[in-house]
Amino acid sequence: MIPKADRNTAAIELFKKANPELLDEIKALSDKEQQQQIQWAFEDQAESQGIESWELALQLIAQSPEELKAMRLEVHQEVAEALGLSWEEYRDFNAIED
Known part of the structure; x- marks a missing residue:
């Protein structure tokens, strides 16, 4: 990656x-x-x-669909952290599945 x-x-x-x-x-x-x-x-x-x-x-x-998914989740987790939201809150709000 x-x-x-x-x-x-x-x-x-x-x-x-x-x-x-x-x-x-x-x-x-x-x-x-x-x-x-x-x-x-x-x-x-x-x-x-x-x-x-x-x-x-x-x-x-991305070299594979799995790598793309992992990088997307990483970005979303960083955004959640920057916004001061728990990962669960952010994920639910944005309809993101792990």
């Missing part, structure tokens, strides 16, 4: 490889502008699928 700190970077790299036409369109822009355009395109892709960008990132980097 890719470490949490590296997941978004890995997902963006896979997204770029899957979208060479985007890279061609933005090649004249500065590096900073290219990164911004790539991030926006990534977020737009997630939105078009009806999911959050973190979910798209996990879908791109």
